[in-house]
Amino acid sequence: MPQLRIALAQINSTVGDVPGNAQLHVDWAKKAAQAGAHVVVFPEMSLTGYPVEDLTLRATFAQASRQAVDDLARRLAEAGCGELLVYIGYLDLDEVGPRDAAAALYGGEVVARQFKHHLPNYGVFDEQRYFKAGRTLDVVRLHGLDIGMVICEDIWQDGGPVTALGQAGVDLVVAPNASPYERSKDDIRLPLVARRAAEANAPLVYTNLVGGQDDLVFDGDSIVVGADGELLGRAPQFVEHLLVVDLDLPAGGHSAEGEFEGMTVRRRVLGSEPVPAYEPIAEAPISEPLSDEAEVWSALVVGLRDYVQKNGARSVIFGFSGGIDSAVSAALAVDALGPDCVYGVSMPSQYSSEHSKADAAELARRLGCHFRTESVADMVRVYVDQLNLTGLAEENIQARTRGMLLMALSNQEGHLVLATGNKTELAVGYSTIYGDAVGAFAPIKDVFKTHVWELARWRNAEAEKRGEMPPIPENSITKPPSAELRPGQLDSDSLPDYPLLDDILDDYVEGDRGYADLIAAGFDAETIDRVLRMVDHSEFKRRQYPVGTKITFKAFGRDRRLPITNGWREGTQR
C-alpha cells in the first residue's frame, strides 16, 4: 500500500497577531519537512488565532488574513517546503461574507480553499454572528492519495461533510480544530473521531490548537485515527508539538465529483506518483492522556501564563491571605511564570489571625517567590473614622483597601494583578466587588471550592512524588475557611458547607436545573431557596469580575449569559 508521512502541527497561535502566527507556520512547516512529512496539518484559524470575535467584522483584518495566506504559500516554497502539502486555518472574506476557512498550500500556491459548514452558536461559541457557512468540499490528490478536509464542528455534526466525503470517496481526511478545553472533553473526542473515520472509510487527522486566549484554553491532544477506529497517534496535551505519523493507505483512485448530501465535492490532482518506499517510524507516537487533576492543573497554568505573556506582562501580584484560594493561585502562578515573576503581599488588618500571616509567609517560603507585608490598618482606619463605617461597610472597606493597595503596587511596579476568587464564591457573591475581586485575570475563577482543595492536595502529592517541597502549607488546606473581615468570622457563618453548596451549584449553574429538580435531587427547600437567591442576586458582581480560564462545562462569562435585571425566581411558581 502507498505510504504517507503526515505531521500535525499543534501550535499556540496568538489572536490577531497574523505576522507572528505566519512565522510560526513557517517554523513548524520546516520542522515537518525536516521530519520527512509529506503533509502537515495546522489547527483551525491557525493564522489568525481563535476566537477572533468581532475582529471578524473588521474588513482590514480579514483582508490581512487573506493576503497572509498567499504570502505564506510563497514563503513556504522559498523555505524549501514547496513539496510539502500544508493545511492551515484562516479568516476568509468573500462576496457572501466572512468565512471560517482552511486552505491547502503546495508548490507556492493555494491549491484548495474550503469554508466551515457547521457554525456552532451555543456555549462560548457565536459563529453564526460571524461566519457564513460553506457548502463545498475540496479534495486534492497527492502521491496518488485523495485527501479531503473538514473544519472542527463539521465533524461534530451527523450527516455532515464527513458523510459526503465518504460517499464521494477519499483516502484520508484532515480536520483542523480549535476545540476549547473543558474537563473530560477529551473522553468524547476519540470515539467521535473514530466514528467519523469509519464514515469516511479513511483515516482522520485531527489537529487541535494549544494555548490560552482570555477565558479559553486549548489543550492540543491532537490525534490520528485509522478507518477501523484504531488510534495511530496522539500528541501531548497543553504543549506545542509536532506529531508525526506514518500511514499505509490503499489508494482508492476516487474520482466522483458533484453533489453529495447537498454539498459540492471538487477535486484537484497535485501528483499521482506514489512516495518511494521508506522506513516508517518504528512505534506509533501515542502520548498518554493526563490524569484529571493534572489536566485541570495544566489548563489553569497555561491559561494564566498565556494571558500574562500574550498581553505583554512579565509578573503578577496578588494578596497572600494564608487561605487556600490564594495558596493554590500562587502555586499555579509559580508553575506558570516561575517564582521570580510572582509577588505575594500579605495585607493584614486588625482582624487578621496570626496563623493567616504565618501561613502566607510559609507559602512564599515554599514557593521562593517575592513576598512583603503591608498592613491595611491605617487605610481602613481613615475610612472607618471619617465615614463612621459599621457592619458590612466596615467589612468591605477592608477588602477594598487591599484591592487598592494591590492596584497601587501594580501601577508603581508594573505587575499584573490577579484575583484569587473561586467559582463557588463567584456563584453566591461571597466576595467584595472592587476588593478581592480586583484584578486583570482570575486563575481559579472556574474552579469550585471543593475542587480547589482537591487540586491543592494533588499538587502537594505530585511534589512529594518528585521529591520536591509541597508548595501549599498543610494548614492552608486543613483550616476552616474565613474571610477574616470581623472577629472570629467563618465562611460557614454565611454559607452552607462547601460540599453541599457545590453540589447545589453544580445542578443549578452547570445543569441549569430548576427548583423542582433540585428538590427531587434531595436538597432541602430552605437551602435551595437561600443558595439560588444568592446566585441570582450576584449577577452584577460577576459582570465586573476579571476573565479566568474556563475548565467546566459552563463557566461564568460568555458561557452563561444572564440578565442583571431579572425578576425570575426559581421556586416562586410552586
Added chain:
Amino acid sequence: MPQLRIALAQINSTVGDVPGNAQLHVDWAKKAAQAGAHVVVFPEMSLTGYPVEDLTLRATFAQASRQAVDDLARRLAEAGCGELLVYIGYLDLDEVGPRDAAAALYGGEVVARQFKHHLPNYGVFDEQRYFKAGRTLDVVRLHGLDIGMVICEDIWQDGGPVTALGQAGVDLVVAPNASPYERSKDDIRLPLVARRAAEANAPLVYTNLVGGQDDLVFDGDSIVVGADGELLGRAPQFVEHLLVVDLDLPAGGHSAEGEFEGMTVRRRVLGSEPVPAYEPIAEAPISEPLSDEAEVWSALVVGLRDYVQKNGARSVIFGFSGGIDSAVSAALAVDALGPDCVYGVSMPSQYSSEHSKADAAELARRLGCHFRTESVADMVRVYVDQLNLTGLAEENIQARTRGMLLMALSNQEGHLVLATGNKTELAVGYSTIYGDAVGAFAPIKDVFKTHVWELARWRNAEAEKRGEMPPIPENSITKPPSAELRPGQLDSDSLPDYPLLDDILDDYVEGDRGYADLIAAGFDAETIDRVLRMVDHSEFKRRQYPVGTKITFKAFGRDRRLPITNGWREGTQR
C-alpha cells in the same frame, strides 16, 4: 367597509417577572376593552420581558411562561375581556426547542400560536443561540376580518412571512416587537412598516416594547400603517401607552391555506359577524416624534430609572466633580428619580481646584438634590506615604479612594453607585479602573464627549423654555475638561481635541473602519495610530465597566465583542 377598533398596548415588562408581567396584561387588556377595542396587541415576549438571554435555556422558566399563557387566557375571560382578541408575546418550548412565540387569546382560550421565523444574531442579538425558527403562520378571522401575525425581525427580512401572508390573503397584520432604541432608528421603522403593509396588501400594526433592560432601552413609538402606507396612528416614545386606532377594512374573505414561500398558512374562524356600525374616533392619534436631543435624553432617563427601580434600589450616589460628565449624569438622575433620590458627593483632593468644588455645589443647589463634601486627602496620604507612590500610581490612588468612598457610603446607606464616564473616555481608556469606573450603572456610557456637551446645552435650553432653572452650571459646560489628578492637568495634555477624537472614534468604533479608511477620511497618521492604540489597549477596562444605556449603533458591551488578548494592530500591515 367593516369597522374594527384596534389597541396597541405599549407596556414596560420586566425581564423574568412573569407574574408581574401577566398582571400588566390583564390591566392593559381591560383598558383596551374599556376603550371599545376589538383587538389588542402587546409587544414581543411581553409576558417574559425581552431579552431573557440564558433564561431561555432554563426549562422551568419556559414552562412557567407557557403555563402563564393558558392562565392569562382564562384570567382575561374572567376579567370581562373574553370578546377581546389579545395578542401577547411569550417564550414557548416544544419538542424542537425554545421559541420566540406570540399567541392570540380569545374566549378564555389560546386560539393561535406562532413562532418567530427570522432570528437575528448580530449586534446585541443572540437569538440563534436561543430559539428555533417557526415556519407556520396562523390567521384568525374575527368579525369577518382575517388577521395574520408576524414577530419583530420577521418584518425586517425581505421575502419573509409578510410576503407569504400577502399571497395567502389577510385583511390585517399584527406585529409584536421588541426593537431596542438607537439614535435615528425610528427614521427607518416607518418606511419599513409601510413597505411591508403594501406587501401584505393590508394595514400593519406594530407594537413595540417600552422601558429599560440592562444596557437596552425600548422606545415604544408603536405605529399603525395602512395598506397604502398612510400613518394611521403613532404612540408617544418612552412611556407606557395604549394607542387606539379605528380601521375601515375591506373583508377579503380569504381562505387559501397551505404552503406559501415555504411557510404553512393555517386559518381559524372565531367569528364572521361584522362589528355593528359605530362612531369612530374623530382624529387619528398621531404623536409627534421627539427631537433628536429629547429622544436621547429620554432614552438615558428611562434606561437609568428602570435599571435602578427594576433592581429594587431607590436612590443613587456618585461623585460631583464640577465637570460636565457628572453634571449631565446628575441632571439625568434627577429627571429619572427625583432630587430626593440623588446623592452627590464632592470628594476633593489636594489637586482639586476651587472652581471644581464651587461648580459641584452649584450643581447640587440647582438640582435640589442631596450633597455633601468628603475630602479624600487623608486617605490618599496614607497610601502615598506608606507605599511611596508617585506618578500614575499617585494619580490613580486619588480616583480609587473616591471609588472606595462611594462604595462605603453605598454599603452604609443603601444607595446604588453610578459611574459617570462617557463613551469617549471608555473608548480610549481615559479612566481609572476601580476609581471613577466604580458603579452598578453608567448612565452616559454610550454618549461621546462632544455629545455630552450638546445634551447639556439642550437640557439647559429646555429648562429656560419652561421657565425653570437650567440644571447644569454654565461653568461646567464651558471650562476645559480636567481629571484634576495632578497640578494643572488638562484632558488635552493626554488626548487629541474632543471633536477630532470623537470623529476618529465614530469611524473606528461605530464604523469598524481600518487604518486605510481613516487615512482616506483625512485624519493624520500619527493621531490615528495614537487613538487606535489607546482603544485597543483599553479592552480590559471596558470588560469590567458597569452596564449603561445603549443609544448608538454600536455600544461597548455585547454589541462590540473584542478579545482582550489581541495582537491585531491596524496600520501595521501598511
